[in-house]
Amino acid sequence: MWRDAALVAGKDLRIELRSKVAVNQVIPFALVVVVLFGLAIGQSVSGRGVAEETGLANAGVLRGAAAGLFWVAVLLSTVLAVQRSFAVENADGARDGLRLSGLDPGGVFLGKAGATALQLLVLEVLVAAAAALVYGVHPAGLGLIVATCLFATAGLVFLGTTYGMLSSGSRVRETLLPLLFFPVAAPVLLGATKAFDAAIAGTPGAGRGWLELLVVFALAYGALGTAVFGSLLEDA
Amino acid sequence: MTRRGRPALALDLLGVIGVVGLAVTVWLGLWVTPPDRFMGNLVRLLYIHPPVAWVMYIAYGLSFLASVLYLWPRTRDLRFDRLAGSSAEVGVVFTGLTLVSGSIWGRPTWGTWWTWDPLLTTTALLFVLYLGYLALRRVPGEPATRARRSAIGALVAFLDLPIVYFSVDWWRSLHQAPTVTVGRTYVHGSMAWTLLLGFVSMTALFFWLVGHRYRLAALVDAEEDLALSAAVAERRAEVSDYLPDGGVPHPADGEPVAVAVGVGAGTAADAPGTGSRSPAVAAGGEAGLAGTRQR
């Protein structure tokens, strides 16, 4: 199963390297979202003089919300990444090829999830840097931040790949996937944001419980996805 | 199941229990029971809000069970899928009502229409979660495919319930101890009985609603099947118009033939209880073939 996973992941990553969709579209999308949040929430100073470092009157608000905004941007990007992951299967009957190839379906699931996760992790590094810059956040507690990113991404990707397969056969998949994905992903948003908050505030201990939540989520949906992907693949 | 068989009577009985019980609950709740020492008259909403919330959990639990039963090969039956969908839809209705009644309770109690307390927030997430599930059910496809997809969707959604609950609960701690799971120890006397009656009546009403929603789904499925058979018969009639007599394999006993008309008339993987197509197809098929032969 793991070998099949590596095969599928390699294929997906190779497709991405050649088409560069994630790099050209999804990452810029996330960056735009980060900036848009600043526009939406930030209030400009009236009059002269810079009130805060970044030049906005309520920069404190943005700084406080930075973790949450980051993760919302990541969640939105996950949906795009998952849709892209399954769009590559729609062309030329690739899905039939996948089904008939004799690959272990659990392996296919893990492979696709893994490839998407890798792309998202790269995205997260870039977007985190941008968010730290734009929202005036000083990162700390790197260990907690990295662990949070890993497990949150794993959970999101497991969930997304499952739902992505579920909705990939239908014509309404573009609107169905977000509707299905976001409510279930809410705990990840909550946990990751709180963990980031703890890290930024310099109290990583407070974030440990949230990290455990993320681990549980990732394990649960990893297991569920691996188990059901076979029947989903058959139905598509 | 005949029209006036035992299941139908049981269903009617549930409805009566539900409606009468609710009526009595309202009478008791609004007029007979005394106001609470701490909450005053607001305690009267307690006879409605927790029962509605409790029913919501039953609904989703039932939907989950039915989905699991459908996915389990030995008990695979489209009726379970139908039950899962009906239960979830009624559950969504009750979830909406939980939100509304909770909000109405919150306004005079805490002064605002919305508070981010754990139960209310969890309920809001559940609402959207199961709206998504209902949307998933509406995606067109083969009955078996649709059912399997919905069942898996239900699993994914239900797995999230405890996670959502715990995460939101850690996040906020305004709400009092859940009155649904832990009995309020200072509710006693007539208030306790009224509360109990509220729970019983709402539960009965829930099952009545699910029963009727299930029947509606069954009727709609049967209608779909009939339309399908009619379409298949029409196609076969068209085909047999163009082929010489005997060109189309003639089913001796009226069995539907797997003609390549692009109509997936069910695979071997279809569950029993899909509804009868054969009689209607046979009738239409025979009529079509008979018409050709007379020329």
Next chain:
Amino acid sequence: MSGYIEAGYAVVLGSLALYGSSLLLRERSARRRAEDAGGAEDRWEPPRQEQ
């Protein structure tokens, strides 16, 4: 204060009544349509094997 309580009861019970009656109405019309079309109401026969 009491207005909220009556509102709460009214909304909950009213919505349930609305939903319940809509179910009954839709069920009745679906049953009528099924009877018109061929009377295969709630009959469940296992599908015979395709050839």
